[in-house]
Amino acid sequence: MIRDWKKLLIPYEQAVEELKVKFKSIRSEYRRTGQYSPIEFVTGRVKEISSIIDKAKKRGIPLEKVEEHIEDIAGIRIMCQLVDDIEKVVDIIRKRDGKDMEIVEERDYITNMKESGYRSYHIIIKYPVHTAFGEKEVLAEIQIRTLAMNFWATIEHSLNYKFERNIPENIRIRLKRAADAAFLLDKEMSKIKDEIMDAQEEFRTRSTLIEEI
């Protein structure tokens, strides 16, 4: 059984690797042309077999149907400095709809923050991979968020893991306060965004000049 799961994950591993390269290339292109990049950094992972099984059990999904119903077996995370950058990244992805990927669904947890305090923009895509055994279309979830949203989500995720999804009330309240603080931080950074963008472009131009000398 373990071996079958490993085989099932091969195209997902390939999808994650390819998508990471594609989004990282966009970031480098912006930087190499001296422009501010809406993408700060990109990560990706394939969901652990045990997490896939847990999620399937929790939702009553038969194990032979996980590929159809679990959309985040392949997961890509794109971190942005500013909230406005998220829309720019979403537009970049929308422009590729019907080209190298197909958008299945968008979930805006930024306008509609989750009760936990979670904020992020999710896009579910269908992505074709060409493996040694032929072409296969897999589902992947792209999460787009600011550095502050990511900081909060990472901490909350590890606390959920620690408390097996039953975070004590007092910690939950503090997490909610931390989510409000992260929201304020994003808001303040957005207010000085022109200065941030100018400073970073100037810094990169200077670094390039120094490299050329």
Ligand code: 0O2
């Ligand atoms: P992991 O370990 O990150 O893979 P749901 O049932 O609400 O959790 P659903 O319907 O599968 O989620 O889709 P959704 O809402 O797009 O959420 C999928 C992923 O978003 C989650 O995957 C998390 O990565 C992230 N996420 C959603 N809600 C929260 C939250 O409240 N806190 C944090 N930290 N992350 C969240 P998994 O499978 O839950 O976990």
